[in-house]
Amino acid sequence: MGSFSDLDKKLAENIYDHGSRLTDPSTDLPPRVKETVDLLMPFIQPEARxxxxxxxxxxIHSRTHI
Structure with missing residues (x-):
């Protein structure tokens, strides 16, 4: 039972450490793109930003990685 617990722990840590690449579309975009998008945010309602x-x-991510 200990081996499965250790494996589960390692998998959870791996997902936590590297999962943002799967859930955050901006992880591999240049910082300048993110900065430019952030400049648009004052024009968006705060609760929707x-x-x-x-x-x-x-x-942007989907169009640049076709």
Whole structure:
């Protein structure tokens, strides 16, 4: 039982450490792109900013990695 517990712990740590690449579309975009998108945020309603930011970065990511 200890081996499965150790394996589960290692897998969870790996997902935690590297999972952002799967959930954050901006991880491999240049910092300048992220900065430019952030400049648009004052024009977005505060409660929608994070969702809109992720959508924009997702669109850019999908168009640059075809």
């Amino acid at each position: 994070e969702a809109v930011r992720l959508q924009i970065l997702g669109i």
